[in-house]
Amino acid sequence: MSEDGTPHMKRRRFLQATSALGLAGAFGGVASATPGRNPGPKEDEILVGVAQGRDSPSDVVESAVPGNARIVHENKTLSYVAVQFPSDASETARENFIDAVTKKDRVKYAEQNATHQTLLTPNDPRFGDQYAPQQVNADTAWDTTLGSSSVTVAVVDTGAQYDHPDLSGNFASNPGYDFADDDSDPYPDVLSDEYHGTHVSGIAGGVTDNGTGTAGISDSSLINGRALDESGSGSTADIADAIEWAADQGADVINLSLGGGGYTSTMKNAVSYATNNGALVVAAAGNDGSSSVSYPAAYSECLAVSALDPDETLASYSQYGDSVELAAPGTNVLATTTEARGSYEQLSGTSMATPVVSGVAGLALAQWDLTNTELRDHLKATAVDVGLSSDKQGSGRVDAANAVGTEPGSGDGGDGGSGDSTTTTASGSLSSSYDYDDYSYSWSYSGPSKVVVELDGPSDADFDLYVNTGTTTNASPSNYDYASYTTDSQESITIDNPDDSTAMQVDVDSYSGSGSYDLTITEYK
Missing domain, CATH: 2.60.120.380 (Jelly Rolls)
Known part of the structure; x- marks a missing residue:
């Protein structure tokens, strides 16, 4: 009407x-593997480098290859071949080949096809006490990127202790705004009571590999819109204003580990504004265990996140429903807290699961140039099915290694489709x-x-x-x-x-x- x-x-x-x-972009500049060659370590191979010339590397090396060995791979761009020996060949046979082939004209080197492993286990002393980053394979993603300060994650929450030793390196020079008290400092009023925003910030963006405390999911730039007071409560107006502010600051991801109050047009307009201005709004499904998702997560503009226990079953407290799009670890998550409470603590809730997703989003944006819509699709397309129904896990458990390592639109994963x-x-x-x-x-x-x-x-x-x-x-x-x-x-x-x-x-x-x-x-x- x-x-x-x-x-x-x-x-x-x-x-x-x-x-x-x-059509989804194909992988460019990646040489295909030689047929019959298995992935992983290749300890039976010798790599031989050949100076560029009119002949191919294989032509130069072929005459030096003994009868029990064969050339199994050639890279003309880098100008080398891989020579495979049988697994029972002696080390002496390989050494003799290296000695012989390096005497040939144009052969620059010959060396073992050494095995390399991912090396980054962050030196944060309490990383071993954590499980959430490992469960979403952030430690694998970190071998590609720890994140980027050019990516901004806004946490709309209680105040955050932005000078925390494990947070200060990632908080922006202008750390945020206090909408609860209407001033320019989002620092907690009562550090012993107002710790939620510090914990959420530490999950999403605590400084990784800094020799201090725990590891956050991504080294993105953090800003805090303090919209909840020391009791953990805040008005719709304060939260909506903080969301608008975060969008105006250019936030790439806005984390809403909060809920309640039902549907309101003010909040709906705020998340619509943020979405229309390019931010991905990630929100907690809620903690009363019911079969419907709370607001603001239930708005279509928000990516709703349910919480998993360490064994990847749905946490008993987590709300679920058709609006859930991703799941993430949320129970007993260790991260920063205010120094008045001991600097680090374990907390549980969809509030904890949500910044895991926000942190993975930050890692993905450090690797790929994506709009908020493309980012949302990519996170869902690269999620891992943990065996729950779609109303409990959405597209699956968020996965940092997949989000960083899979080219967007390649067709891999659940919701990516063909592109x-x-x-x-x-x-x-x-x-x-x-x-x-x-x-x-x-x-x-x-x-x-x-x-x-x-x-x-x-x-x-x-x-x-x-x-x-x-x-x-x-x-x-x-x-x-x-x-x-x-x-x-x-x-x-x-x-x-x-x-x-x-x-x-x-x-x-x-x-x-x-x-x-x-x-x-x-x-x-």
């Missing part, structure tokens, strides 16, 4: 996406608060994995977006399956595994004002 109560009986535009497939997508855009204009446009979108793929509907409207008006799926009934402000209605005209709706039994119905509605808009629909195979 429109605002004056009259039914929506406007024109209906039919959209069919044109072919605009965006194929198609996009269509329609432009229109609305003349007043009584005006709206209805669209019917015909699907391009059978069983699409996801669809994203985005509205870009005038800055001086308030346009809203409504969507119906699985029906031929027009969407409207009074009849919709999905909606985005912030206080501006920048709206976005993401639907995973949409119902494609009928065309999707889309309504662009003017709540107030007039002007032109662009409607973009991106469908993923």
